[in-house]
Amino acid sequence: MKALLKLCLMVLALCQANPAAAHAVVTDYSLKMQPIRANRPDKVVITFNSRIELGLSQVFLVRKGDTHELLKIGNGEKQGQLIVEVPALEPGDYAIKFKVFAADGHLTEDVIHFSVAQ
């Protein structure tokens, strides 16, 4: 695992020297069409333009006060789809913060803000 991480950091360094290389970019996410319902566990599907290395990727739920909670993730049916398991949430404002490695070793960090309605 450590060797793999080292390799990835090396690839990342190379990648930064070559900005033309492709990164994992979010092309779609389910929150646009299917908001999270209050007070019950739910799932969010994030679709990237590239396959994601699950073992090297992390997705966090960010709550008010900037507390981070690591969420369970899995691969979706289609290539590049990430299924994020979200715990039961009270109505309010949240964010999903992700650090994902694309299949080519490129790291992408981004945040998706969302609200849970009453």
Ligand SMILES: [Cu+2]
């Ligand atoms: Cu890159």
